[in-house]
Amino acid sequence: MRHDGSVTLFQYWNRLRGNRPAPRRTEVEPAEIKSLLADTFILEKDARGEAVFRLAGTRLCATFGKELKGLSFASLWAGRDQTVVGKLARSVFDMKSVVILTFDGKNKAGDKATFELLMLPLEGGMESPRAMGSLLACEKPFWLGAESLVDCEVTSLRLIDADREPVLLKNRPAVEVPPLVPEKRSITDSLIEPGQGRRFRHLVVFDGGRNA
Numbered sequence: 001m002r003h004d005g006s007v008t009l010f011q012y013w014n015r016l017r018g019n020r021p022a023p024r025r026t027e028v029e030p031a032e033i034k035s036l037l038a039d040t041f042i043l044e045k046d047a048r049g050e051a052v053f054r055l056a057g058t059r060l061c062a063t064f065g066k067e068l069k070g071l072s073f074a075s076l077w078a079g080r081d082q083t084v085v086g087k088l089a090r091s092v093f094d095m096k097s098v099v100i101l102t103f104d105g106k107n108k109a110g111d112k113a114t115f116e117l118l119m120l121p122l123e124g125g126m127e128s129p130r131a132m133g134s135l136l137a138c139e140k141p142f143w144l145g146a147e148s149l150v151d152c153e154v155t156s157l158r159l160i161d162a163d164r165e166p167v168l169l170k171n172r173p174a175v176e177v178p179p180l181v182p183e184k185r186s187i188t189d190s191l192i193e194p195g196q197g198r199r200f201r202h203l204v205v206f207d208g209g210r211n212a
Helices: 004-017 030-039 058-064 079-095
Strands: 040-045 051-056 098-106 112-122 130-137 151-160 198-200 203-205
Touching: 004 030, 004 112, 004 130, 030 040, 030 058, 030 130, 040 079, 051 079, 058 130, 079 098, 079 112, 079 130, 079 151
Parallel strands: none
Antiparallel strands: 040 051, 040 130, 098 112, 098 151, 112 130, 198 203
């Protein structure tokens, strides 16, 4: 993770969950993460099984120039990236995956900024799965918030083993997204570079210690 805000939210979520795969959504207290609220969101699964925004912070809405509540999460991207992000969101809901990805966002003038997105599962039962997360600019250009993003392109992603990695969050490599995602492979398999990681259940585990 590149952004301190991502690390802070992950550590809060990790403390809440204890030894469980995810904390209950009722355990999240907005007052405890008030400094992050403008950049955080809650996702829920709609009748089609797709992730939609249940709540979105004010700065997050300003970044995209619109109210995000009720909007399809994956619709912020297009084409292949929309498919990838949709599958990742379902993995967070269904398999309690923890996902961190980076993407480049552009405004109408073509100015670009890099963002970090964190998705964390919440336990809401089979009937109402939830996820929480943050979307933060790695650097804040002068135009951000005044001019909205019109195009987003995923540049890298990681699935995190939350039981192993809390001390390694800021120094582990991301996996670059390949130019194509083969249709007959899982989304996780298609994004592991040779020698970069290994599977453990539904997660990609990156080996290494404190000095990695």
